Amino acid sequence: MKLLMGAAVAALLAGLAGQASADVVISNARIIVGDGKVIEHGTVTIQGERIVSVAADAAPAPTPGRRAPKVVVPAGQTRIDGTGLTVMAGFIDAHRHLVGGPAAQFFNGPAQARMKELLEAGFTTVQEGGGDNALSLELKKRVASGEIKGPRILASSRWNISDMKTEAEVRAAVRAAKDSGADSIAEVHYPAKEPPNPPTFVETRNFLAALDESRKVGIPMQIHAVSPASTVEVAVMGGKMLIHTPHFDWLKESEADVIRDAGAQVASCTGFGPPVFDVFNKDNKPTFRDGKPWPQGIVSNEGQGREGGLLPINGRMLFDHGVNYAYCTDTTYNATESLNQELKTLNLAFSIPDIIKIMGPNSARFLGREKDLGTVEAGKLADLVVLGGNPLVGFWNFMTAEVVIKGGEIVLDKRGSPNAGKPMDKPQS
Ligand SMILES: [Zn+2]
Known part of the structure; x- marks a missing residue:
């Protein structure tokens, strides 16, 4: 009896302690849950690295001039007054190139700068799209340890399998990628x-061997296929993680159905097509995403810039036919600028609720992380972006990150800074 009471008291105390030890509380905020629901005035409570509750506030937010009820803030707890702010799941880029150059040089500046830009844009998870294998793993390690502040990195291992001599060589490369600790090929x-x-025959043989081995050892393969025909072919062969919307022709409904039925997922990269402005020059000249003149500068271009139309419309076709359509930029330039470019192009064919779905739950699922990421729900990792603008009004308000939280830790807080909450708060460069 005594023992039971002791246990009950201990449980009660633990419960109380659990309640009192919320580490971060965001109240009075608009919460875009990511499952279609929006809470106009709500509170998100975070404990450790996870969200413990998401709820509508019992009383409406205090009106200006009326004193808000006094809240006793426990020691060690951070409270964020979310009045006028919007909380949503931290942004996910499912394919972006992060690493490059000699290691010493990379970690001596560019790494920190790129990671900071991603946080400033609101990203909390980025899948590395393939660069130097060692750099990719090292970047993931340094960010995870906190040595570099940045979004969660999913490291990749890149192998040029298409011209390998034998299947055995291909399979060994896949196993080496897995053994290295990379999250994907x-x-x-x-x-x-x-x-x-x-x-070619060898390419197809190697591709099939790589897919088979990657399934066996459990490492996903990021696949670059860019025409409707090759996208369908890859899906039928069993490829699941396609990192480009096809753009060499209009995607047919029947093709979208085949891709869906095969269980393949596609990430957007729609910003590849239409011109970029105001990034690589200030003279109103359209450029490709590397600064070369548009449309001639588009990689493998067809000459007339029609990629700009094909990408968002084919993306819509995939989305409407039930393919899990995710978000990616496949680029290297400034994170806020490339977010703007991607959203601008998605905006042609997708509503804001669609874009929220693409960036949140669809991208989490694309990465196999739907249990932890992609929505603002109790039990998920506290990866959040707090926006100063209301994204439900227009895509430009996605570019207003003021606070970014990764795994319960506040990794960016720009509240009170002169540009906070303004769309396209461009970095000084
Ligand atoms: Zn890429």
């Missing part, structure tokens, strides 16, 4: 040459 081109070049 990136990025495998199929076919190796852009359309209309067909895949």
Whole structure:
């Protein structure tokens, strides 16, 4: 009896302690849950690295001039007054190139700067799209340890499998990628040459061997296929993680159905097509995403810039036919600018609720992280972006990150800074 009471008291105390030890509380905020629900005035409570509750506030937010009820803040707790702010799941880029150059040089500046830009844009998870394998793993390690402040990094291991001599060599490369600790293999081109070049026999054999081995050892393969025909072919062969919306032709409904039925997922990269402005020059000249003149500068371009139309419309076709359509930029330039470009192009064919779905739950699922990421729900990791603007009004308000929280830790707080809450708060460069 005594023992039971002791246990009951201990449980009660633990419960109380649990309640009192919320580490971060965001109240009075608009909460975009990510499952279609929006809470106009609500509170998100975070304990450790996870969200413990998401609830509508019992009373409406205090009106200006009326004193808010006094809240006793326990020691060690951070409270964020979310009045006028919007909380949503931290942004996810499912394919972006992060690493490059010699290691010493990379970690001596660019790494920190790129990671900071991603946080400032609101990103809390980024899948590395394929660069130097060692750098990718090292970046993940340094960010995870807190040595570099940045979003969660999913490291990749890149192998040029298409011209390997034997299947055994391909399978060994896949196992080496897995053993290295990489989260994925990136990025495998199929076919190796852009359309209309067909895949060679060796390429197809190697691709199938890589897919088979990657399934066996449990490491996903980021696949670069860019025409409707190659996208369908990859899906039928069993590829699941496609990192480009096809753009060499209009995607047919029947093709979208085949891709869906095969269980393949596609990430957007729609910003690849239409011109970029005001990033690489200030003279109103359209450029490709690397600063080269548009449309001639589009990689493997068809000459007239029609990629700009094909990408968002084919994306819509995939989305409407039930393919899990996720968000990615496949780029390297400034995170806020490339977020703006991607959203601008998605905005042609998708509503704001669609875009929220694409960036949140769909991208989490694309990465196999739907249990932890993508929505603002109790039990998920506290990866959140707090926006000064209301994204439900327009995509430009996604570019207003004021606070970013990763795994319960506040990794960016710009509240009170002169540009806080303003769309396209461009970095001084
Ligand atoms: Zn890429």
